[in-house]
Amino acid sequence: LVAAHNLSTVNHQNMKLVAAASALCLLSASAFVPQRAARYSSALSSGNPPPFGDWGKPAAAAPAAPAPAPSAWAPPPAPAAPPAWAPPAVPQAPASPAAPAGDAGRAGAGNPSPFGGKSLEYTGGNDPNNANYGKLRDRLQEADTERRKAAEEAEARERAAEIRREERLRKIQYMQEMPDSQPAGTVDEFMFKEGVQDQLDKLDNDLVGLLPVKKRVKEIAALLVLDKMRRKLGFETAVPSLHMCFTGAPGTGKTTVAVRMGQILAKMGYSRRGHVVLATRDDLVGQYVGHTAPKTKEMIKKAMGGVLLVDEAYYLYNAANDRDYGQESIEILLNVMENNQDDLVVAVAGYKDRMDKFFSYIPGMMSRIGNHIDFPNYSADELVQIAEVMARDLEYDIDPAAYPVFKAYIEKRMELPYFSNARTVRNAMDRARMNSAIRTFEKYAIRGENGGVCTVEDLKSIKAEDFQVLLDDIVNADASKRIFA
Numbered sequence: 001l002v003a004a005h006n007l008s009t010v011n012h013q014n015m016k017l018v019a020a021a022s023a024l025c026l027l028s029a030s031a032f033v034p035q036r037a038a039r040y041s042s043a044l045s046s047g048n049p050p051p052f053g054d055w056g057k058p059a060a061a062a063p064a065a066p067a068p069a070p071s072a073w074a075p076p077p078a079p080a081a082p083p084a085w086a087p088p089a090v091p092q093a094p095a096s097p098a099a100p101a102g103d104a105g106r107a108g109a110g111n112p113s114p115f116g117g118k119s120l121e122y123t124g125g126n127d128p129n130n131a132n133y134g135k136l137r138d139r140l141q142e143a144d145t146e147r148r149k150a151a152e153e154a155e156a157r158e159r160a161a162e163i164r165r166e167e168r169l170r171k172i173q174y175m176q177e178m179p180d181s182q183p184a185g186t187v188d189e190f191m192f193k194e195g196v197q198d199q200l201d202k203l204d205n206d207l208v209g210l211l212p213v214k215k216r217v218k219e220i221a222a223l224l225v226l227d228k229m230r231r232k233l234g235f236e237t238a239v240p241s242l243h244m245c246f247t248g249a250p251g252t253g254k255t256t257v258a259v260r261m262g263q264i265l266a267k268m269g270y271s272r273r274g275h276v277v278l279a280t281r282d283d284l285v286g287q288y289v290g291h292t293a294p295k296t297k298e299m300i301k302k303a304m305g306g307v308l309l310v311d312e313a314y315y316l317y318n319a320a321n322d323r324d325y326g327q328e329s330i331e332i333l334l335n336v337m338e339n340n341q342d343d344l345v346v347a348v349a350g351y352k353d354r355m356d357k358f359f360s361y362i363p364g365m366m367s368r369i370g371n372h373i374d375f376p377n378y379s380a381d382e383l384v385q386i387a388e389v390m391a392r393d394l395e396y397d398i399d400p401a402a403y404p405v406f407k408a409y410i411e412k413r414m415e416l417p418y419f420s421n422a423r424t425v426r427n428a429m430d431r432a433r434m435n436s437a438i439r440t441f442e443k444y445a446i447r448g449e450n451g452g453v454c455t456v457e458d459l460k461s462i463k464a465e466d467f468q469v470l471l472d473d474i475v476n477a478d479a480s481k482r483i484f485a
Contacts, residue, residue: 171234195267196221203260207253208389209382216373217261224268239270241370242345243337247352248375251421254349255309257373262307265345272305272343279308281315284329292325296332304344313348314358330362337368378421380410386425395460396433402464406432409471416474428470435466 200221203214223240231237242265246254259276266274279299286292300308310316310333318324337346348355348365352374359366378386384407391398398406406428413424444454 196225196264199260199264199267203257206260206389207256208385209378210253210257210375213253213257213373213375216371217257217264220261220371221264221268224264224270228268239342241341241368242270243341243369244345244347244371244373245355245369246347246349246373246375247355248349249351249377249419249421251423251425252375252377253422254375255311257375258307258309258347258349261347262345265307271307271345275303275306277303277306277308279303279310280312281326284310284316284333285324285326287325289325292328293332296329300332300336300344304340307345307347309347309349312350312354314350314354317358317361319361330365334362334364334368337365380407380414383410383421383425386422387429390426390429391462394429394433396462397457397460399461399463402462402467405464405467405471409467409474412471412474428467431470432462432466435469436462439463439466 200214200218203217207214220242227237227240244258244261246257248254255276255278262271262274262276265271277299283299284292284296286295316326316330318326333346336344346369348369350358384403387406388398409428410425413419413428440454440458443449444452444458
């Protein structure tokens with residue numbers, strides 16, 4: 001009995017040691033579990049559902065076994081089982097801050113996730129090629145809009161063509177039903193009503209001689225008058241080419257005729273304003289690259305609605321210099337002459353031989369000008385009549401005895417170089433007025449005749465001695481100075 005008691009005591013102690021060792025091992029193994037379990041328990045306590053549903057929850061506790069009957073000896077109680085291992089809770093993503101302006105392509109407003117929802121929609125970016133891309137829906141809408149616009153334009157063109165056809169048919173029917181005896185008005189009615197006859201009368205009074213020029217101007221006026229009468233009855237009309245070329249020596253009245261033509265065109269309705277803008281090479285051609293076009297266009301803009309008179313137009317082209325900027329000005333003028341002939345009349349003027357050479361270099365200019373008018377030189381008698389007209393306009397009276405002296409001066413001056421027709425006459429009249437003033441001043445202011453009182457006749461008269469000074473300068477001057485007389 002003693003031996004059996006000792007053996008049971010040893011076994012009982014061994015079992016205690018085994019149980020203590022097992023408990024120590026279990027406690028050591030469960031040292032790493034509490035943190036994960038704590039995170040899982042905190043997620044449950046915060047009210048957020050676990051991200052993986054019921055997976056990882058600890059199994060339900062098994063029903064307790066019935067307690068064994070008490071006995072004299074009982075084994076030590078088994079240690080509590082460690083909690084079942086559970087995966088860590090997925091942390092909630094922090095709320096993303098509001099996206100800055102212009103950065104909508106990275107995250108949409110109100111989208112907490114950077115990987116889904118509106119943040120995946122293409123809204124542009126900083127790539128310069130973004131303009132080549134777009135939504136298919138937008139491109140289809142644009143295509144539909146363009147197709148609708150094209151259809152509307154085509155419909156408008158067809159409607160306009162149909163209206164023109166109807167008008168054409170009505171006009172043909174009207175012309176067929178109109179009797180040949182239909183009154184169209186008289187030419188004189190149009191000539192006087194429009195003021196054309198007044199302009200032609202002024203041309204006759206202001207210009208002495210130049211019969212070929214006046215004839216050509218009257219022919220152009222007749223074409224315009226008859227064209228307007230045809231338009232009144234409904235006939236087809238077209239604006240004739242009114243671009244002109246004036247050739248002749250200096251002082252033959254080219255500018256004056258251009259002014260009269262502008263006024264005639266304005267009276268007939270072929271010109272809005274009827275003014276004349278005089279231009280030379282300096283007004284049209286620039287001094288450096290890119291300067292010519294703005295200058296030429298500025299002069300054309302000033303002349304719109306009237307007449308642009310380019311004096312000595314052959315200086316625009318320099319055949320000896322391929323880099324001359326005048327060619328650019330000529331190209332602009334040709335374009336305007338072709339496309340704006342209804343609103344601008346271009347007239348070029350210069351010496352006949354030089355203008356012919358200029359046209360040989362620029363054939364396009366020659367073909368666009370339909371009216372070539374040559375201004376002949378004045379005769380000595382015509383120049384005397386011009387002097388009489390100038391004196392009348394300035395309210396001077398030329399003594400009858402002074403005309404032979406003035407004619408002798410003109411005949412001598414025509415033999416010298418640099419003769420300029422009416423301009424030479426104007427210069428001579430200015431010198432004669434100065435000689436008359438000197439004569440009157442010496443008579444009444446210096447010599448004191450008639451108590452220093454001069455008459456109206458003295459202030460208006462130009463006598464033979466006033467022209468004799470000019471004639472003496474030519475006859476008695478040296479050969480090298482005669483051209484300046």
